[in-house]
Amino acid sequence: MALAIVKETTVQPRSASKPMVCVDAVTMSFGDFVAVENVDLTVADGEFLTIVGPTGCGKSTILNAVAGLLKPASGTVSIDGAPVRGVRNDIGYLFQQDALLPWKTALENVELGPLFKGMGAAERRERATTWLAKVGLKGFEDRYPHQLSGGQRKRVQMAQALISGPKVILMDEPFSALDIHTRHLMQNELLRLWQEERRAVVMITHDLEEAIALGDRVVVLAAGPRSRVIDSFPVALERPRDVAEIKLDQRFTDLYRNIWSSLRGEVEKSYERHD
Ligand SMILES: Nc1ncnc2c1ncn2[C@@H]1O[C@H](COP(=O)(O)OP(=O)(O)O)[C@@H](O)[C@H]1O
Ligand SMILES: [Mg+2]
Incomplete structure (x- = not known):
């Protein structure tokens, strides 16, 4: 399918938007195992947030707390100012499976x-x-x-x-099972749909290129257990974006290098602990 990507500069100021998702000092445990500890995240209305981190660091766990599928051991999650107390019907959830x-x-x-x-x-x-x-x-x-x-x-x-x-769209590695060309196509489709009506998005991915190509901001999580947010990088690349082309942009590669230098150590720690 041919995708017409109109080249124009439409970076909208995000600072004026109200917070849509607030994760406030959230700790998630499974029995004695503390998966993530004291995580703070705020996603503005209309903001596309991507979260990267090594396998098993707690990305899905955090997303499930936002979705109301898992209850934090401590801390609070709220959506549009109201605390999340269970599964909600104003969230759209896109899974890998x-x-x-x-x-x-x-x-x-x-x-x-x-x-x-x-x-x-x-x-x-x-x-x-x-x-x-x-x-x-x-x-x-x-x-x-x-x-x-x-x-x-x-x-x-x-x-x-x-x-x-939905007020909020949550995505857990939605495209990772697709081949690279289909993945690019789907990523562009997603951006096109999102651009029509901007919602707050929280997308989890282990693919740093995807995180930068799609996101307004990339948050890096530490290796688990007791994972936490270690960095947050704004992505000042104009939209609409073509995910395959944007990877050739110098600003993209610079950003990739910066974020990778933060993520790399965590990925290595994660391998040392589990392999
Ligand atoms: N239901 C569960 N019971 C026990 N441990 C779990 C459960 N779900 C996840 N974990 C553990 O919590 C950690 C984070 O898991 P997860 O959020 O799925 O990681 P990610 O999505 O970043 O790969 C992992 O160590 C995982 O083994
Ligand atoms: Mg996961």
Whole structure:
């Protein structure tokens, strides 16, 4: 699919935006094991935050706390000023794994969120059809997941995550199972959709290039246990961005070098501890 990326400078000031996600002194434990300790993170409304860190440092754990799936041992998480006390319906969640129901068509899968919210059949069908078209799957409404490619299934998942107009979009390594070309395509698609209606995004990735190409800011986590935030780097690259092209930009490579010098030691520590 050809993607028209309009080249224009649209860096919006983020400082004026209100905080949408606040992670305040959060510690996450599993029994005696302290996975992350005293983590503070604030994501402004409309900000695309990416989090990198070595495998097993607690990235998914933090995201699950924001989603209300795990309860912090101490500290608080709030969304739009209200404390998170359980699973919420104003969050869109995009996982690495295929989370589609295999016995439902693409359209029925996208309809699930609105269905759970009690939306009437005609309206949710119409919304789901519109969203499938938005993610480039017009004509694929009646396909079952096994009749779709990995990239197409990811598109269905994006429609699922976005259809309800969530305040916050959480993504846990959503593209890591895709081949590099499909991954670039999906990353560009995601940016295009996000640009239309900017939400607060928290994306976890172990891929530093992806973190820089997509994010407004990259946060680095320390090796676990007791992982914490060790650095935060603003990404002052204009949007819209083409993720494949932006990697050739000198500012990108400079930023990559800076962040890698912070991340590298943590990755090495993580290997020493686990291998
Ligand atoms: N349910 C659980 N029970 C016990 N330990 C867990 C559980 N979930 C995660 N952990 C541990 O917490 C740490 C962080 O895990 P996770 O957040 O999945 O890391 P990441 O997403 O950064 O790879 C790891 O050491 C992992 O083994
Ligand atoms: Mg994880």
